Amino acid sequence: MxxxxxxxxxxxxxxxxxxxxxxxxxxxxxxxxxxxxxxxARMLLDAARETLAAELGxxxxxxxxxxxxxxxxxxxxLGALSGNHRKGRHFVHSAVEHSSVLHAAEQFERDGGEVTSVGVDALGRVGTGEFAAALRPDTALAALQSANHEVGTVQPVAEVAELCAEAGVPLLVDAAQSAAWGPVPGRWSLLTASAxxxxxxxxxxVLVVRKGxxxxxxxxxxxxxxxxxxxxxxxxxxxxAVRQEAASADAALRPLVARLRAELPGLVPDLAVLGDAERRLPHVLTFSCLYVDGEAxxxxxxxxxxxxxxGSSCSSSTLTPSHVLAAMGALTEGNVRVSLPTGTTAADIDAFLAALPRAVAGTRAHLEPAPASAPLVVDSIGKRCPVPIIELAKRFPTVPVGATVVVLSDDEAARLDVPAWCEMRTQRYVGEADATDYRADAPSGARAYLVERLS
Amino acid sequence: MxxxxxxxxxxxxxxxxxxxxxxxxxxxxxxxxxxxxxxxARMLLDAARETLAAELGxxxxxxxxxxxxxxxxxxxxLGALSGNHRKGRHFVHSAVEHSSVLHAAEQFERDGGEVTSVGVDALGRVGTGEFAAALRPDTALAALQSANHEVGTVQPVAEVAELCAEAGVPLLVDAAQSAAWGPVPGRWSLLTASAxxxxxxxxxxVLVVRKGxxxxxxxxxxxxxxxxxxxxxxxxxxxxAVRQEAASADAALRPLVARLRAELPGLVPDLAVLGDAERRLPHVLTFSCLYVDGEAxxxxxxxxxxxxxxGSSCSSSTLTPSHVLAAMGALTEGNVRVSLPTGTTAADIDAFLAALPRAVAGTRAHLEPAPASAPLVVDSIGKRCPVPIIELAKRFPTVPVGATVVVLSDDEAARLDVPAWCEMRTQRYVGEADATDYRADAPSGARAYLVERLS
Incomplete structure (x- = not known):
């Protein structure tokens, strides 16, 4: 398998x-x-620490x-924020950090700290300018992952570390996803990883805290x-061992991922490949499929x-939309991350490319749209993602160009997925409104999402 | 070995x-x-959790x-104190808990909580009456170890758990030392252990948090x-596995420890066996030796x-007197804990009994008392434990019965060891005084300890 x-x-x-x-x-x-x-035991421990230190720089x-x-x-x-509390009580991180960084940030906020989350572009990459602009005189710590765990996009860590060093702000780099591939460059202050x-x-x-x-x-x-x-x-x-194998593993896996990136959109209709095609981890590829329940x-x-x-809303046990995909403005439904171990063969990729279309079709077949309640209002209240998008797509061809379709939904994911669907279909996302404008008894969590048909 | x-x-x-x-x-x-x-993996994890739960009750x-x-x-x-903060901000623990419990208590105190440490008797056992008396209406949590990690004394956990349950105070039991030997009885609320x-x-x-x-x-x-x-x-x-072997291991090890308890005092002069002879872990024995540097x-x-x-002051890397021995009022110098693994033989014990007198003698030989500065004042300022006690013992025979010897020392351990020496020697410990009463240029950390010769 x-x-x-x-x-x-x-x-x-x-x-x-x-x-x-x-x-x-x-x-x-x-x-x-x-x-x-x-x-x-102490001698062995010292040797282990020495090897790890050398590999981690x-x-x-x-x-x-x-x-x-x-x-x-x-x-x-939390330790770096506490150690630097005299500088101030402000923490900067990218919007696509691992949940453990975000949870630490939430705890810091509950304890009275202030947090700035720096957004990313559509490929999941943070802008160095935006990151620099978020730093303040009272910023006690900044955090940036070396590469994203959901879409594989590599972050400009060395540049951001330089900006932080110049501003006198310690930078923590979460290197969990990239540690196997090489050391993290630049003047970072703290580094974390997971064996x-x-x-x-x-x-x-592993936690590295640089001297000073x-x-x-x-x-x-x-x-x-x-x-x-x-x-x-x-x-x-x-x-x-993996550092010694890294160059050959990179050379073997990168073309396999490139092949998936190139061939998947043509094999499965309404499939979007996410993340940066070039500045990425060698072994990770993520895509989303319209009208698909990710868990199925x-x-x-x-x-x-x-x-x-x-990592999508429709597959995780928490039913919360992926904060990474949300920050990218990407479709969160039917999301799949493929991450290849060393030793993956071209035949494995052939088999996956052969199996995926049938798996997606099998999932889509299980989903039936509900009957329309009114010609221009798609009432999906009480239905979970991806049903709202499926119903929108089914009804859309029935309205004339220039008309507006209203999607009513109490699923949080719709707020991300209706605009993402518009982007993919080149239709216009008009915005949100109160659901009670369209249905008097709409529950309090429901919203109305307006889409204008352009073509 | x-x-x-x-x-x-x-x-x-x-x-x-x-x-x-x-x-x-x-x-x-x-x-x-x-x-x-x-x-x-999930099935294996569930099975592991089920086995652990069954063994831990x-x-x-x-x-x-x-x-x-x-x-x-x-x-x-910290989690139980936080969960029960509406009840109050008071934490009760025994004076001989593991340092991790004491460190958590210190953190709680720094954050504004109040902590009561309940003392133990000379054998290291907490009194149920004293423990009950420390509970208050605003007590959010109590903690008591199942058995002490330094001297092996077993605590009255079931009785204390009952008292706590009646008072509506959750009890955390640190079962690290006893988990191998059997489940912890009684109505405790939280239990910790280390695999x-x-x-x-x-x-x-392992952390067990009982429902409710x-x-x-x-x-x-x-x-x-x-x-x-x-x-x-x-x-x-x-x-x-160890629970299945526990009864036979107990039967094999308990007599070996009893033999050490019985024979050690006769083999080595000025050796005190510590802890409870009966209500103890089957495999642990602790003793202290006068005039011995523990690390040596x-x-x-x-x-x-x-x-x-x-765990003694003279052997640990922190140079802090053991809080356990201090709470027992026991001698902290030259302290050794022997804890036998399953499979220890009578021949191993023979070998230890043969080796110890020479090892102690070798250590004592390295220690030379300093020349006396005045007939009745033993000035040990600047000298580490056990030197102050050695100098006291050497000078003691030179004073007449009824006279008082003053020990000047800036080693914290002397505060514990001078009274402990008096107890062992049946001499009277008079008390403390300012060192500057006896030496004008005594440093600020120095104290004078007064001993009256009774015989």
Missing amino acids: PYFDAATTLPLHPLARQALLSALDEGWADPTRLYRDGRR ARTDEVSFTASGTLANHVGV HKWGGPVGLG TRYRSPLPADDRGFVDVPSAIAAAVALR LLHELDRAGFAVSS | PYFDAATTLPLHPLARQALLSALDEGWADPTRLYRDGRR ARTDEVSFTASGTLANHVGV HKWGGPVGLG TRYRSPLPADDRGFVDVPSAIAAAVALR LLHELDRAGFAVSS
């Missing part, structure tokens, strides 16, 4: 697995103890371990907790033997 | 190692994903995972972080082939 969800996690790298087994024998003791077993004493990449972002963001994303063990995050960066951990101090030495060793061995599509692809994932 | 530091950590249990290896193949995927690999949905036992205590204490203490993997803590307990995590919410499935499985397999003794024992540890 082709596993196309490398950006979520990878199995332990074979060399890391060997290293883990040795370390369970040699490095199980507490590395802070003075006796022989403890000293041996840091000094050995700047590297610390956390329970996960998520926790590294939580404590990295299982590069073929290391689950349950090990003010930092105060938000967790209670504790010298008694001790590091997972076997995992640290496995993580170091895995990172060194994942099930169809699973049945066809493909493991892929999605 | 006999490893006598089981209370710090254990190598991975052989069955857990097998389970970990299988789980690295079968359970590496993200358990929240919908595809086959994800569903398989909880429901499956009450068990969650953290990065360590330390983190489980941090988030357990590597029972032969599970490092880097996995108010709780609000102090960490930012994050549904994207995912659990280390292989470690969870290894932890569950290890706990089930650990080195001597390591050279003799024994891995043991210490």
Whole structure:
């Protein structure tokens, strides 16, 4: 079964697995103890930290371990904001950061801090000018991911790090998605990563705090907790291994993704490929399909033997539209992220290209539009995405050019998807209105979305 | 080399190692994903959680995972205090809790909360009456360990849980030291533990929050972080295995510790065995040696082939007197904790009993008292523990019965060790005075400790 969800996690790298087994024998003791077993564990831990530091472009004493990449972002963001609180209580981040950065920002806001989210372009890339403009004299920290986790777009980290350094603002770089591919360039101050994303063990995050960066951990101090030495060793061995394989893996995977990017739109009607075609991770491709329930599509692809994932509103368990796709102004429905592990073959890609059209068609066949309540009003209240868009599309040809169609919906995703559909179909999105203007008993969460037929 | 530091950590249990290896193949995927690999990881995770819940006396949905036992205590204490903040801002804990509980308490205090520390008796055991008396109408949480990590004394957890339940105060039980030996009895509300203490993997803590307990995590919410499935499985397999072996391990180790308790005082002069002889963990024994530098003794024992540890002022890297020994009023110098792993033999104990007297003598030989500055004043300013006690003991026979000896010291440990020495020697500890009363240029941190010779 082709596993196309490398950006979520990878199995332990074979060399890391060997290293883990040795370390369970040699490095199980507490590395802070003075006796022989403890000293041996300490030596192994020091070696692991040294390898990780070298690969991440840091000094050995700047590297610390956390329970996960998520926790590294939580404590990295909150710790740097706390350490720099005398400078001010303002935090700047891009709109497409990982949820762990956004959750830390929300906590900071609840505690009285102020947060600025910098938008991205339609490809998911932050503008250096916009980022620089958001920095203020009281900005205590800025955060920018090295590459986006949902669409693979690479961010201008080195340029932003330079701007931040000039402004005297520490920059935290979430390098979770790019760490396997190479070091993060530039004058950043903090860096976070997660070992299982590069073929290391689950349950090990890395936080780098460069010397001279003010930092105060938000967790209670504790010298008694001790590091997972076997995992640290496995993580170091895995990172060194994948870095050595990175150039050849890039050369192998980048053309496969380019082929998907080129061929998918022609194979499946109403499919939009998202993200930057050039400035991207080598192994990630994301697309959205109109009129498709994302979760149903994942099930169809699973049945066809493909493991892929999605960040879209219609597939995640939280039913919240993806903040990344929303920030890009991209269609959130029927969203699929394909992320290829090393070793993916051209035959795997052939098989996926063969399977996808049937999987999409099978999903679309399950969806039936509801009968119209009035010629120009599409009442989709109580129906989940993608039904509102399907009903809009079915009714649209029945109105004359120049007329306006009103979509009533209480699904938050419609606010993103109606404009995105207009963009894809070259129709005009007029704007929002109160749903009660069109239906007196509309529930309070419902809105009316107006679309003018141009052609 | 006999490893006598089981209370710090254990190598991975052989069955857990097998389970970990299988789980690295079968359970590496993200358990929240919908595809086959994800569903398989989810099934394994559910099974692990079910086993852990059954062994810990909880429901499956009450068990969650953290990065360590330390983190489980941090988030357990702070989360329960936050969830119950409407009841009040008061936290009660015993004076001998693990440092992670004390550090969480310090953070709570810094944030405006009030903390009451309940003292223990000379054996390290908290009194149920004293604990009950500390509970107030505004007490939001109480915490009591199941057994002490430094001296092995078992606490009256079931009784205290009952008192807390009657008073409407949730009780958090830190079960890190006892989890291998059996479930914690009684009506507790939260429970924490650490897998590597029972032969599970490092880097996995467990937090149980019983239904009906108010709780609000102090960490930012994050549904994207995912659990280390292989470690969870290894932890569950290890706990089930050690629980099945617990009765036979207890029967094998308890007499070995009893033998050490009985024979050590006769083998080494000026050695005090600490903790409760009966109500104790089966595998832990702690003692202190007068006139011994604890760190030097650990080195001597390591050279003799024994891995043991210490919580005493004279051996830990922080140079702070052990808060546990201080709360017991016990001697903090030359402290050694012996904690036996399953499989320890009578021959190992023989070897230890043979090696210890030489190791202690070797350590004591390195210490030379300084020349006396005045007949009745022992000036140990600038000298680290155990030198002040050694100098006191050397000078003591030179004063007549009924006379008073003054010890000048700027080492905090002297405040604990001079009274403890008096207790051991049946001499009278008179009290403290300003060091400048006896030496005009005494530094501000120095104190005078007065001892009357009774015999």
